Amino acid sequence: MKSVSLGRTGLTVSQVGFGGIPITRRAFEDGVAVVRRALDAGITFLDTANAYLDSEEKIGRAIAGRERESLVIASKSGASTKQGILEHIDLSLRRLRTDYVDLYQLHNVSRAEAWEVISGSGGALEGLRSAVEAGKVRHVGLTSHSLDLTETLLATGFFETVMVPFNMVVHEAAEKTLPTARAKGIGVIAMKPMAGGQLEEANLPIRWLCQFPDVEVLVGFEREEEVDEVVRLVEASEPLTQAELEEIDRLRQETGRLFCRRCGYCQPCPQGVPVTNMMVFPSFMRRFGPEVAAQRFGAGFEKFHSCLDCGECEEKCPYHLPIRERLREIIVVYEGIRAGTHTEEKT
Numbered sequence: 001m002k003s004v005s006l007g008r009t010g011l012t013v014s015q016v017g018f019g020g021i022p023i024t025r026r027a028f029e030d031g032v033a034v035v036r037r038a039l040d041a042g043i044t045f046l047d048t049a050n051a052y053l054d055s056e057e058k059i060g061r062a063i064a065g066r067e068r069e070s071l072v073i074a075s076k077s078g079a080s081t082k083q084g085i086l087e088h089i090d091l092s093l094r095r096l097r098t099d100y101v102d103l104y105q106l107h108n109v110s111r112a113e114a115w116e117v118i119s120g121s122g123g124a125l126e127g128l129r130s131a132v133e134a135g136k137v138r139h140v141g142l143t144s145h146s147l148d149l150t151e152t153l154l155a156t157g158f159f160e161t162v163m164v165p166f167n168m169v170v171h172e173a174a175e176k177t178l179p180t181a182r183a184k185g186i187g188v189i190a191m192k193p194m195a196g197g198q199l200e201e202a203n204l205p206i207r208w209l210c211q212f213p214d215v216e217v218l219v220g221f222e223r224e225e226e227v228d229e230v231v232r233l234v235e236a237s238e239p240l241t242q243a244e245l246e247e248i249d250r251l252r253q254e255t256g257r258l259f260c261r262r263c264g265y266c267q268p269c270p271q272g273v274p275v276t277n278m279m280v281f282p283s284f285m286r287r288f289g290p291e292v293a294a295q296r297f298g299a300g301f302e303k304f305h306s307c308l309d310c311g312e313c314e315e316k317c318p319y320h321l322p323i324r325e326r327l328r329e330i331i332v333v334y335e336g337i338r339a340g341t342h343t344e345e346k347t
Contacts, residue, residue: 001014001015001016001041001042001043001044001231001234001235002014002015002213002234002235002237003015004187004213004214004215004216005187005214006072006103006139006160006161006187006189006216007160007161007181007184007185007186007187007188008160008185008186008187009103009139009160009161009187011072011102011103011139011187013044013045013072013216014042014043014044014045015210015213015216015217015234016043016045016206016217016218016219016230016231016234017043017045017046017047017074017189017216017217017218017219018035018038018043018045018046018047018218018219018221019047019191019218019219019220019221020046020047020048020049020052020055020056020058020059020220021052021055021220021287021288022034022220022221022222022287023035023055023058023059023221023222024052024053024054024055024058024287024288024289025222025287025288025289026222028054028057028058028061031054031055031058032058032061032062033224034221034222034223034224034227035058035059035062035063036062037224037227037228038221038227039062039063039066039071041227041228041231042231043227043231044070044071044072045071045072045074045216045218046059046063046071046072046073046074047074047075047076047189047218048073048074048075048076048096049075049076049077049078049107050075050076050077050078050079050088050091050092050107051077051078051107053288053292056075056092056095056096057095059073059096060095060096060097060098061097063096063097063098064097068098071102072102072103073096073098073101073102073103074101074102074103074104074105074141075092075096075101075103075104075105076104076105076106076107076141076143077089077092077104077105077106077107077124078106078107078108079124079127080114080117080118080123080124081117081122081123081124081127082122082123082124082126082127082130083122083127084124084127085124085127085128085131086127086130086131089101089104089127089128089131089136089137090136092104093136099135099136100135100136100137100138101136101137101138102138102139103137103138103139103140103141103160103161104128104131104137104139104140104141105140105141105142105143105161105163106118106124106125106128106140106141106142106143107143108143108144108145108262109142109143109144109149109153110144110145110146110149110262110263110264111146111149111264112149112152115149115152115153119156119158125158128140139160139161140158140159140160141159141160141161141162141163141187141189142154142158142159142161142162142163143162143163143164143189143191144162144163144164145164145165145261145262145263145264146261146262146263146264147164147172147173147176147177147263148263150162150164150176150177151176151177151180154177154180154181154184154186157184159186160186160187161186161187161188161189162177162181162186162187162188162189163188163189163190163191163218164177164188164189164190164191165190165191165192165196165261165262166178166188166190166191166192166193166209166215167190167192167193167194167195167199167205167208167209168195168199168204168205168208168209168248168251168252169195169198169199169251169252169255169256169259170192170195170256170259170261171252173188173190174212178212178215182214187216188212188214188215188216189215189216189218190209190212190215190216190217190218191218192283193205193206193209193217193218193219194219194220195255195259196259196260196280196282196283196286197282197283197286197287198255198258198259198283199251199255202219202226202229202230202233203233204240204244204247204248204251206219206230206233206234207233207238207239207240207244208240208248210233210234210237211240217234220287256319257321257322258321258326259321260276260279260280260283260321261319262276262279262280263318264276265316265317265318266279266313266314266316266317266323267313269307269312269313270308270310270312271303271306271307271308272303272306273300273303273304273306273307273313273327274297274300274301274303275313275323275327277297277300277301278297278300278301278304278327278330278331279321279323279326279327279330281293281297281301281330281333281334282330282333284296284297285333290337290342291337293337294334294337294338297334298334298338301331301334304327304331307324307327309324311324
């Protein structure tokens with residue numbers, strides 16, 4: 001397995017990392033088996049989060065008995081306060097069965113208002129620093145869905161890694177985040193390599209990302225055979241042909257109109273409709289399952305019936321997504337889940 005250096009952290013990891021969301025859909029021992037297959041295949045970077053249901057417990061079970069120093073374990077928390085993130089870090093350590101986490105990340109800092117709280121007195125950043133001093137965390141990272149805010153946060157000098165959406169459909173990070181991070185010695189981790197589930201075949205998406213040899217490609221694995229396929233693609237290192245590049249352009253045009261970057265510019269809705277949550281619902285559903293997704297977002301979805309079809313969200317969307325059309329499709333899926341009539345179709 002090829003390796004990547006995570007910026008100035010000094011950490012060297014496998015070019016493909018293990019994303020810990022999909023195993024939450026598997027029975028406990030089945031999920032553990034997927035992690036172990038990845039470890040046996042040479043994957044050394046494992047990423048999870050406090051909020052990923054039983055992902056940390058499954059990874060903790062899978063790494064038991066392995067040489068700890070050979071692995072790089074990353075987790076994250078969406079807590080905004082010092083007390084909150086310290087509690088999450090201790091919980092992660094217990095779940096992962098380890099004394100330290102190599103990389104702990106502030107999870108989804110995508111709005112300036114949230115950053116003000118996190119970086120203020122008694123905020124999560126303060127707690128993260130104290131965890132580093134205590135030896136519970138070795139390196140500090142950031143995840144975000146807003147490339148504009150990411151630029152601001154990378155300039156603070158607080159972070160050693162950054163995780164952003166980066167794939168052959170949503171490729172803006174190549175021109176924006178990546179150059180900034182390289183200049184500052186910050187490691188880049190690409191999340192959503194399959195465009196949040198919009199892309200079904202791994203071949204082109206994985207090979208496209210392998211064009212960036214200093215980028216860590218974080219892939220969510222649900223089954224052992226998926227691990228085998230992705231590892232094979234990375235190790236083969238086959239360059240993209242002209243025909244494949246043209247196919248990527250076609251998929252980019254076709255899929256780009258469905259992919260919400262979660263930048264939040266479409267909000268607030270005058271009627272209180274949770275536009276961003278609704279737009280990312282299909283991706284969340286594919287990763288965590290319909291029932292979990294409906295429970296997580298259900299209360300907000302009830303506000304959709306207040307929508308006046310004013311189009312303000314579309315006017316503010318920098319990616320010109322057909323938001324109103326998409327929300328009408330998504331609410332049908334949600335209501336099907338609630339009624340027990342939903343089937344596992346692509347949405």
